[in-house]
Amino acid sequence: MTTTSPSTGPVSPTTSRLRPLPHGALRLTGGYWGEWQERNGSVVLRHCEDWIERIGWAGNFDGAATGEEFTHAGIEFVDSEVYKLLEAMAWELGRTGDPELAERYERLVDRVAAAQDDDGYLHTAFGRPWQRPRWSDLEWGHELYCMGHLIQAAVARLRTAGSGGLVDVAVRVADHLVGVFGDGGREAVCGHPEIEPALVELGRATGDHRYVRLAQLFIDRRGNGLLGPIAFGPEYFQDDLPVRQAGVWRGHAVRAMYLAAGAVDVAVETGDAELVAAVERQWTNTVATRTYLTGAMGSHHQDESFGADFELPPDREYGETCAAIASNMVSWRLLLETGESKYADLIERTLYNAMMVAPREDGRAFFYANTMHQRVEGAAPPEDDLSARALSSLRAPWFEVSCCPTNLARTLASVESVFATMTDDGLQLHQYGDYDVDTTLPGGATAAFRVRSGWPAAGTVSVEATAASGTPVALRLRVPSWASEAVLETPDGTRSVDGTRSVHGEDTVTVVRTFAVGDRVTLTVPVAARLTVPDPRIDAVRGTVAVERGPLVYALESTDLGRDVGDVVVQPGSDPLDDGPDAVRMRVRQRTVHRVGPLPYGDPDVQETEPETVRLVPYATWGNRGPSTMRVFLPVG
Known part of the structure; x- marks a missing residue:
C-alpha cells in the first residue's frame, strides 16, 4: 500500500492554515536537538529494545502466535510499548536508513x-480461551489504546517508506475496528483515548475516510457515561461531559490530552469549527490555571490527574513525562490549524523543561513523574531492576509501566517535525536550533535555508539562503513570549522588534523577499536570567520566585549548595546573576528555625546566615550528579 497524502511527520492534516513540511525537508545538523536525536537513535532505542526483550513484553507476541497457552508478561497494555518502539524505529529509519x-x-x-x-x-x-474475552474491560483493558499505538507506528512507516508489513497489519486492525465499533456496531469508547488520533492519521495517509468516521464516533460518544463507574469518578476518563461542552481539561492528564488531540484531528477533517473552538477553549483555560512553570501538567499522584484551578504544588507535582508529550501533541495540532504562535511557545517551554527532564544524560534512565521540589535525596535505583515510577531523586532504567521511555523515544525520533511549517508562499520557523530546510513551497518557490543558533543557551538565530527562491518567500520567525525585545537584521537593514504579545497571540517577524544564495536574516533575542513570580492564587508557592533564562527553567540543587535546599531563602531585592547558561547564580541566605512549642505553629526562633551566592542549574539537568534535594521556587525573605 502506498500513501495518498503527502509524506510528512506524525501529523498531516488534509487542510490547515499551516502545513507540515514534507518528510526529510528539515534535517537536524547538530546542537541540542541534533545531539539528542543522535543519542536517541544510538542509545535510547537499543535500551528500550533490550528491556522489552529481557522482561518478555516482545515475547508476548511469540506466545500469542503459537495458539497455545502462555503466561503473559507485564500489565495489559505493554503491547503499546512495543508499538511505540516500532514507531520510533520507523522515524529513525526514515532519517538514517541504517x-x-x-x-x-x-x-x-x-x-x-x-x-x-x-x-x-x-x-x-485478551481473546484467547484462557484469557479475558475481547472488549470485556473497556475501562482498564487498553485494547483500543494499544491498537492506536500500533496504527501510529504503521503510519510512521507509511510516511517514511511508503509501505511495509506493519502497514498491512494496521489496516487489518482498523478494518476490524470499523466492523465492531463503526456505524451500526457496538456503541462504546476506550478508557484511555489514543485510538482517535491514530485512526485519523491512518485515514489521512490511506485516503480511507472510514477510519476518520470511526474516530469521529469515538469523539462524539465520549462524555455520555458509556464507561462503568470507578472510584476516581467519570471525569478520570473524560466521560463526564461531551468534548464540546468541557471548559478545561480534567481527570487523567494523558487521557485528557490524547482525547483533545484526536478531537482536533477529527474537527479538521470534518470541518467542525465548534469542536476546534472547544479544544482551543480547553487549552486556554488549562494553560492559564492548571499548568506548571515547566509546561508540565498533572498535579495528582493517585490518579495521575489535573487538580483544581491553581492547585499546582511543586513538591507533590506528578507532571508525567507522557503528559508533557501529550500536551505538545495538542499544541502542535492547534498551531497548524490556527497559526497562532502561543502554541509554539508552549511547545518550546514543554520540550526543554517538562519533557527533557525525563532522560538521564546518557539516555539509559528516565523519570516517570517530574517534581519541581525534591525534599529528600532518595537513592539511585539499581541499573538492572524494574522501578514502579522512579519517584526517588534519580532516574530509573525501566518501569513496571514503561510508557514514558518509549514515548520519549518516538518523540525524539521525530522532534524536528514541529520546528517549521509552510504556506503557499511562506516558511514559518517555530523552534530554533541547528538544522537545514530544503523544500518547494506549494506556490512553487524554493525554500532552502541553513538555520544555526546556540539555542537554548544563546539567543541569536541565523537563517541563510542556500538556494535562490526564484519568487518571493515570506520567511516568518517566532519571537518567544519571554523576550522583552529583539533585533532583526536583513539584507535591507536592521530594526528593533517589540516582544510584547499582540492581542491575537502573535509574536512573529516576517521578511518577504526573493532570496538569493547567501542572503541572511538574523534574529537576536536577548537571553538573560530573569525572576518569575507565580500567580498569588497558587497557594503552594505564594511568596516565592523562580529563575528562568531564555526558554529554560532553573533549579537550586543541594549538590551546588552543599546542604539541603529546604532552608534557603532569597535575599530580598536580589536579581539573578547571569554569566552564561551554566553559571546562573542567586543571592540567598540560610534560615534555621528552632521551635519553641510542640506544634509547628506560633512564633519560632529564627536564625539566618549572611547572604551567599549559589549556582542554579537548568531544571532538566537536575539529578544527573547523584542523589540530591532540589527546588525551583525559592522563598523570598
Whole structure:
C-alpha cells in the first residue's frame, strides 16, 4: 500500500492554515536537538529494545502466535510499548536508513504480525480461551489504546517508506475496528483515548475516510457515561461531559490530552469549527490555571490527574513525562490549524523543561513523574531492576509501566517535525536550533535555508539562503513570549522588534523577499536570567520566585549548595546573576528555625546566615550528579 497524502511527520492534516513540511525537508545538523536525536537513535532505542526483550513484553507476541497457552508478561497494555518502539524505529529509519536497525525493525514487525488473528484483532492479553474475552474491560483493558499505538507506528512507516508489513497489519486492525465499533456496531469508547488520533492519521495517509468516521464516533460518544463507574469518578476518563461542552481539561492528564488531540484531528477533517473552538477553549483555560512553570501538567499522584484551578504544588507535582508529550501533541495540532504562535511557545517551554527532564544524560534512565521540589535525596535505583515510577531523586532504567521511555523515544525520533511549517508562499520557523530546510513551497518557490543558533543557551538565530527562491518567500520567525525585545537584521537593514504579545497571540517577524544564495536574516533575542513570580492564587508557592533564562527553567540543587535546599531563602531585592547558561547564580541566605512549642505553629526562633551566592542549574539537568534535594521556587525573605 502506498500513501495518498503527502509524506510528512506524525501529523498531516488534509487542510490547515499551516502545513507540515514534507518528510526529510528539515534535517537536524547538530546542537541540542541534533545531539539528542543522535543519542536517541544510538542509545535510547537499543535500551528500550533490550528491556522489552529481557522482561518478555516482545515475547508476548511469540506466545500469542503459537495458539497455545502462555503466561503473559507485564500489565495489559505493554503491547503499546512495543508499538511505540516500532514507531520510533520507523522515524529513525526514515532519517538514517541504517541497515542494521532495519533488520531489527523487520524482525520485530514479523513477530507482531504473527500474533494477529484472522479477523484482524490483535492484542496479546485478551481473546484467547484462557484469557479475558475481547472488549470485556473497556475501562482498564487498553485494547483500543494499544491498537492506536500500533496504527501510529504503521503510519510512521507509511510516511517514511511508503509501505511495509506493519502497514498491512494496521489496516487489518482498523478494518476490524470499523466492523465492531463503526456505524451500526457496538456503541462504546476506550478508557484511555489514543485510538482517535491514530485512526485519523491512518485515514489521512490511506485516503480511507472510514477510519476518520470511526474516530469521529469515538469523539462524539465520549462524555455520555458509556464507561462503568470507578472510584476516581467519570471525569478520570473524560466521560463526564461531551468534548464540546468541557471548559478545561480534567481527570487523567494523558487521557485528557490524547482525547483533545484526536478531537482536533477529527474537527479538521470534518470541518467542525465548534469542536476546534472547544479544544482551543480547553487549552486556554488549562494553560492559564492548571499548568506548571515547566509546561508540565498533572498535579495528582493517585490518579495521575489535573487538580483544581491553581492547585499546582511543586513538591507533590506528578507532571508525567507522557503528559508533557501529550500536551505538545495538542499544541502542535492547534498551531497548524490556527497559526497562532502561543502554541509554539508552549511547545518550546514543554520540550526543554517538562519533557527533557525525563532522560538521564546518557539516555539509559528516565523519570516517570517530574517534581519541581525534591525534599529528600532518595537513592539511585539499581541499573538492572524494574522501578514502579522512579519517584526517588534519580532516574530509573525501566518501569513496571514503561510508557514514558518509549514515548520519549518516538518523540525524539521525530522532534524536528514541529520546528517549521509552510504556506503557499511562506516558511514559518517555530523552534530554533541547528538544522537545514530544503523544500518547494506549494506556490512553487524554493525554500532552502541553513538555520544555526546556540539555542537554548544563546539567543541569536541565523537563517541563510542556500538556494535562490526564484519568487518571493515570506520567511516568518517566532519571537518567544519571554523576550522583552529583539533585533532583526536583513539584507535591507536592521530594526528593533517589540516582544510584547499582540492581542491575537502573535509574536512573529516576517521578511518577504526573493532570496538569493547567501542572503541572511538574523534574529537576536536577548537571553538573560530573569525572576518569575507565580500567580498569588497558587497557594503552594505564594511568596516565592523562580529563575528562568531564555526558554529554560532553573533549579537550586543541594549538590551546588552543599546542604539541603529546604532552608534557603532569597535575599530580598536580589536579581539573578547571569554569566552564561551554566553559571546562573542567586543571592540567598540560610534560615534555621528552632521551635519553641510542640506544634509547628506560633512564633519560632529564627536564625539566618549572611547572604551567599549559589549556582542554579537548568531544571532538566537536575539529578544527573547523584542523589540530591532540589527546588525551583525559592522563598523570598
